[in-house]
Amino acid sequence: MIALIPAYEPGAHLLEVITGLRQHAPWLTVLVVDDGSGARFDAVFAAAERAGAEVIRYPTNRGKGHALKVGFRHIQRAYPGQDVVCADSDGQHSTTDIVRVAEWIRGSDGAIVLGGRHFTGAVPLRSKVGNLVARHAFESTTGFVIRDTQTGLRGYPAALLPWLLSIKGERFEYELNMLLDSSANHTRIDELDIETIYLEHNASSHFRPISDSLRVMLPLLLFATVSFASFLVDVVGLQLLFTATGSLLASVVGARLVSGSMNFLLNRRLVFRAQGSGHGRGDALRYIVLALALVAASYLFLAALTGLGIALLPAKLLTDTTLYVLSFLVQRRFVFARRDIRAPDSTTTATAVTPAPAAAAAVSAPTGTRSIDPRAAAD
Numbered sequence: 001m002i003a004l005i006p007a008y009e010p011g012a013h014l015l016e017v018i019t020g021l022r023q024h025a026p027w028l029t030v031l032v033v034d035d036g037s038g039a040r041f042d043a044v045f046a047a048a049e050r051a052g053a054e055v056i057r058y059p060t061n062r063g064k065g066h067a068l069k070v071g072f073r074h075i076q077r078a079y080p081g082q083d084v085v086c087a088d089s090d091g092q093h094s095t096t097d098i099v100r101v102a103e104w105i106r107g108s109d110g111a112i113v114l115g116g117r118h119f120t121g122a123v124p125l126r127s128k129v130g131n132l133v134a135r136h137a138f139e140s141t142t143g144f145v146i147r148d149t150q151t152g153l154r155g156y157p158a159a160l161l162p163w164l165l166s167i168k169g170e171r172f173e174y175e176l177n178m179l180l181d182s183s184a185n186h187t188r189i190d191e192l193d194i195e196t197i198y199l200e201h202n203a204s205s206h207f208r209p210i211s212d213s214l215r216v217m218l219p220l221l222l223f224a225t226v227s228f229a230s231f232l233v234d235v236v237g238l239q240l241l242f243t244a245t246g247s248l249l250a251s252v253v254g255a256r257l258v259s260g261s262m263n264f265l266l267n268r269r270l271v272f273r274a275q276g277s278g279h280g281r282g283d284a285l286r287y288i289v290l291a292l293a294l295v296a297a298s299y300l301f302l303a304a305l306t307g308l309g310i311a312l313l314p315a316k317l318l319t320d321t322t323l324y325v326l327s328f329l330v331q332r333r334f335v336f337a338r339r340d341i342r343a344p345d346s347t348t349t350a351t352a353v354t355p356a357p358a359a360a361a362a363v364s365a366p367t368g369t370r371s372i373d374p375r376a377a378a379d
Contacts, residue, residue: 006067013091020095036061065174088152097194105155115153115194234259
């Protein structure tokens with residue numbers, strides 16, 4: 001099994017992570033990817049190699065997502081069939097927790113394993129607020145709860161590496177994109193409780209609160225933007241058609257045909273990145289089914305609300321707000337779900353790793369673990 005550690009301008013904590021893993025989990029191969037730290041950190045990475053880690057370096061900083069992909073690609077070539085546990089280089093993950101997540105992968109039955117923090121104790125304000133916003137935004141747009149959407153401690157079975165390399169994003173947004181795509185691919189997530197550690201008020205973190213938060217939230221913002229633009233087209237069309245025809249049914253159907261076509265094209269190309277997947281006709285047919293269901297639901301809601309004496313525009317606002325989350329969930333999990341990218345690479349086989357006795361005992365019971373199945377999230 002491989003412990004993958006992306007590192008950018010690391011301090012002494014990197015060596016502490018490596019030596020801790022080499023001492024307590026010698027069955028883990030430690031791979032460090034230097035994300036363009038530069039010549040000033042030559043001594044740090046040389047020390048990492050002396051401590052027993054394999055180090056990959058490249059000259060220009062490209063972002064955490066890029067570093068992870070470089071590591072995944074190398075693991076596929078050099079260590080085929082090996083599962084992977086990813087940890088940060090800044091000492092925020094204890095050796096015990098890294099080993100627990102690594103061991104949990106073996107019995108996860110293809111699930112992604114997250115080390116989830118509770119954010120209790122002395123947590124820096126920017127970290128607490130950032131995780132709170134990300135968690136609630138993720139829940140509101142996907143329909144299921146992950147306590148720690150920004151954790152860097154994650155475990156992946158070997159069969160998921162081709163999929164991980166297909167996910168877009170080069171910086172911190174990559175890890176949120178992975179969670180969003182996992183819901184579309186019906187990949188189960190196991191979340192283990194881990195210790196919340198912030199050393200020196202998280203001074204070593206390279207997360208930029210404004211720009212990187214925008215990157216992380218971009219998929220959610222894109223969907224909201226496309227939905228709002230489609231909503232405006234739908235409202236204008238509804239008003240114009242109702243003024244011209246006086247028929248609520250004709251107005252709802254006509255407006256939705258225009259706004260729905262626009263919504264399909266933009267969501268497929270920008271939000272769910274399904275263009276070029278070879279499933280355009282299937283995507284369109286599934287979207288038509290969804291659109292018809294939403295038209296029926298919209299008409300029934302509008303008829304009921306206007307029948308109660310509510311004006312058309314307020315009734316429209318209330319109706320579309322109600323259907324917003326449902327539309328996102330169905331599009332991600334049904335319309336644009338990538339159904340062909342989770343297949344294991346037939347050329348590789350999983351290699352068994354014999355755990356240290358203490359590590360095996362640490363994960364023998366499911367205490368502090370919860371399983372998140374995206375297929376059941378909307379139930």
